[in-house]
Every structure is written in C-alpha cells, then in structure tokens.
C-alpha cells in the first residue's frame with residue numbers, strides 16, 4: 001500500500017502512482033525513463049550495425065553470384081557462405097558483449 005506522488009518536471013502536475021504525466025504525457029518515472037533510453041540506444045546501435053557494415057560486402061558478393069562465369073559464381077557462393085557464417089558469429093559476439101556491458 002504505497003502511494004507515490006511524482007511531480008511532472010515538464011508541466012508541474014502532481015501524479016499518483018503513474019509512470020506518465022496525466023496532464024502532458026511526459027515520462028515521470030525516472031527508472032522507466034532510463035530503461036527506455038537504454039533500450040533506444042541499444043536499438044539504434046543494432047540498426048547502425050545492420051545498416052552499415054554488412055551491406056557493402058553483401059552487395060559485392062551478391063554481384064559476384066550473378067557473374068557469367070560458373071567458376072567465379074561458385075567461388076563467390078563459397079565466399080558468401082563463409083562470410084555469412086562469420087557475420088552471424090561476430091554479430092552474436094557483439095550482441096553478447098553489448099548485452100554484458102549494458103548489464
């Protein structure tokens with residue numbers, strides 16, 4: 001039976017047992033705000049990784065897969081498989097490190 005009054009830092013409204021301001025909708029629960037910020041940062045970092053690093057390699061390898069020479073196509077197919085294999089492992093490791101660092 002705990003009642004917590006939190007004053008909204010934005011509009012000054014007193015809120016009772018609320019994570020969000022009943023007047024302006026701002027987050028007034030500090031713990032929740034920090035958690036949301038952290039989630040957002042992690043999401044941004046993940047998006048940046050997905051968007052930047054692999055796309056150039058992937059594009060290069062995909063171009064090779066359409067090469068008219070069969071031997072080169074096979075070479076690229078193997079290369080693509082190896083690259084994809086390492087991308088998954090390294091990606092998993094980065095995710096694990098970020099997860100450990102973020103706690």
Ligand SMILES: [Zn+2]
Pocket residue numbers: 008009010011012013021022023024025026
């Ligand atoms: Zn407010």
